[in-house]
Amino acid sequence: MNRIAILAIATVMFAAACGAQEPVDEALTGAPQSEALGETLADADFREVPASQGQMMLSFAPIVREAAPAVVNVYSTRVTQRRMDPFFERFFGPQGPQSDVQQSLGSGVIVDPSGIIVTNNHVVEQATELRVVLNDRREFEAEILLADDRTDLAVLRVVTDEPLPTLPYAQPGAAQIGDLVLAIGNPFGVGQTVTSGIVSALARTEVGVTDFAFFIQTDAAINPGNSGGALVNMDGQLIGVNSAIYSRSGGSNGIGFAIPIEMVRRVVDAAMTDGELIQPWLGARLQTVTGTIADSLGLDRPQGALIADLYPGSAAAAAGLEQGDIVLAIDGVDVNDEAGANFRYATRAIGEEAEFSVMRDGRRIDVGIPVRIAPADPDPDRQVIGGRNPLAGAELANLSPAFNDELGIDPFARGVIVLAVQRGSAADYFGLRPGDRVLMLQDRRIDRVEDVTDVISGENDSKSSWPIAIERRGQRVERTLRL
Structure with a gap:
């Protein structure tokens, strides 16, 4: 490179570094200044090297300073009862139930200054005692306002004499793939921890953690204990509640999932108004x-x-x-x-x-x-069948979308279902099982429980032949049962 070219480059670099306003001689650059500058910006895609010590010290600390006080630790205690092994009871006689105390740890987010905290349902499930520890080490006993296993969200309340710090909600749909985010929680019980990452994906639906699967995926490190913690954007707003990780080892593999703020707000609002989350049904x-x-x-x-x-x-x-x-x-x-x-x-x-x-x-x-709820028509009309017939001892009920949702079965299923079978009854002898659907009895189609009772009342006690059709695990089975 000749001395003139070296001088030209040095002059341009010096002018840029000093913020010089005077144009550089075109004779030195070999091109008009405006054209050269345009090409430089286009090639660099508007990227800039840090130009000051302040820019080189950029940090998430201001966001964490505002957000961290609103993220809490949730300590859950479960007391379960178990009986002593029968082998030992043979030697020591009958013993009373033994108590097992199990403790677990999770995180939560304060969303209302009055002491309303949102966390994961699996953090507080079956808890007999709940304790919340704030970032400033204050401790509170907590009560559950609402717990919903379908969304895996729970809302807690603590009683406080002064307003608590909160995290503001982000706007629905504000999160975009590639956004920088922070995950705040208490992994492995080591204390409040902040990790950073990006939004890796939106609308993940094949996670299988909740019935309403629609997760934000992030590569911010999430580990056991982070459940119920906050996923925060660069505006210091809550965009989701950390819920699950994809891991073969139990540690973070850079694939974490958070429940989006839309569902979080829906559950919190329900807890603070009706105290019950009624899920709509599209049909x-x-x-x-x-x-x-x-x-x-x-x-x-x-x-x-x-x-x-x-x-x-x-x-x-x-x-x-x-x-x-x-x-x-x-x-x-x-x-x-x-x-x-x-x-x-x-x-x-x-x-x-x-x-x-x-x-x-x-x-x-x-x-x-x-937006409507699932219809509850027909009424379940639960009945235990009596008399001398193959269904005697079976508890039957009518199916409806609302009742099916309660049972956790296909909401589109219709007809009559077997809920329970009494031991030693005729229904037990003939092999009826809970979950079976009664389709036909005595060549009559069964749509309601009253159809079963009508057929039974129309037959005399000496009837010995009973054609019946049931559905079990999607398979239709037809038999003629003889008493």
Whole structure:
């Protein structure tokens, strides 16, 4: 490189470092200043080297200083009863139940200055005693206002004479992939810890931790004890509650999951108002649009969730959705599977309306769907069958979406289900089991419990032949039972 070129480069570097305002001689640079500067900025993509000691000392400390006081440790104590081993009772005689004390540790976030704390349900599940320790080492006894295993969230309350520090909620949908985030909690009980990372993904639905799976994924280190802690953005706002990790060793592998703020707010609001979380029910069975389905429907790419079935009279059916419609988005957020759709719908309170974007016959339409609870029609009408018949000793009930939800079975299932079977009864002898659905009895279709009682009352006690059809684990079984 000749001396003139070296001089030109040195002059440009010196001018930039000193913040010189005078233009550099074009003869030295070989190009107009504006053109050279434009190329430099384009090549650098507006990146800047730290120009001062202050910039080189940038830190998350101001965010942590504001957020950390609102993150607490939650100590849970469970007392369980167990009986002594029968082998020892043979020698020492009957013994009273023995108590086992189990303790676990998690984290929580103060979301209201009156002492309202949100954490994970699995942190406080079956707890007989709860103790909350603040960042400043103050301790409080806590009570559970609401615990919901379906969302894996719980809301606690502590009694305090002065307002507690809180974390403000982030706006729904504010988190974006690539955002810097901080995870604050108490991993392994070592004390409050802060880790940093980014939002790795949004809308993770195949995690299998809750019924309403729709997680924020982050690579900020999350370990046992972080459950219930805060995931915080760079504005010092709560964007999620840390809930689970993906790990084969039990430690952090850089794949952690947080429940989004939309569901957190919904649960906290329910706890502070009604004290009960009533989950809405869409009444549509959805399936992911695969490449094969997209080709069959003439779509240019897989997108959305296909409506495969609708429950008569459900919110989706009443709003005019049809089988074959493709749900693209709910309230402006894209959905691609049933879990995502159920989550978006469940973040709305009962009585509100959710905006569905649907593709039908190649056209995109918007449909407002009211948020409703699962219907409880028909009434369960639980009855234990008596008399001389193959169902004697079986407790039967009518199925409905609401009752099915309580039982934890397919909400679309209908008919009559066996809830329990008495030991030594006719139903036990013939092999009926809880969970069986009674489909036919004496060649009559069974839709309600009253259909069973009608058939039984219409037969005399000397009847020995009973044709019956049941469904067990999706398989139809037909037999003729003889008394």
